Amino acid sequence: MGNEKTDGFHQIYEVFSKRSHKGDFQHQFSLLAPNKEMAFVMAQENFMRREPVVDIWVVKRDDIRMMQPEERQMVNRLDNKDYRLTKGYGYLRKKWRQYEQKMLDEKEILSWGDDGKTPKTTR
Structure with a gap:
């Protein structure tokens, strides 16, 4: 920021x-x-009479600090943040399904009734 040219008298301000x-x-x-x-x-x-607002901030553009290129590189290094997002756990559904399928063994499946839905009771 601050690369914009002004006439020396005016300064650039940002409005929030x-x-x-x-x-x-x-x-x-x-x-x-x-x-x-x-x-x-x-x-x-220019703004408050056109739109309903509670508060405004006016900040000189030169007072706003942006990240330097070397700081951006440091942030890019920290790219494995899936554990912070719920989408990072999407693989668990598939793992749980595999776990449930392994619980059914051959004897249990063969012990089911003729209709294939309810298990036989053996006493």
């Missing part, structure tokens, strides 16, 4: 808004302003 007390802040737009007070007034005039 929150629509409800329980909601999250979302980025809305960028604007050029000479200082943070003017940026806040411009954000209110």
Whole structure:
């Protein structure tokens, strides 16, 4: 960030808004302003009168820090996170089915009745 050229007088600000007390802040737009007070007034005039919002944040773009390339490489190294997601356990259904099928042995299957559904009772 910060590669954008300005005239030296204006600075780039990012505007975030929150629509409800329980909601999250979302980025809305960028604007050029000479200082943070003017940026806040411009954000209110351009956004708050059009949309219902509870709160807004106006942040100078230069104050937002992004990840450096070497930091991204470190995050990419940690790619095996399936254990944190429920989709990572999808193989268990297949394993459980195999386990259940192994429990039925040949004697038990042959002891079932003629209809093949209910087991015979041997006393």
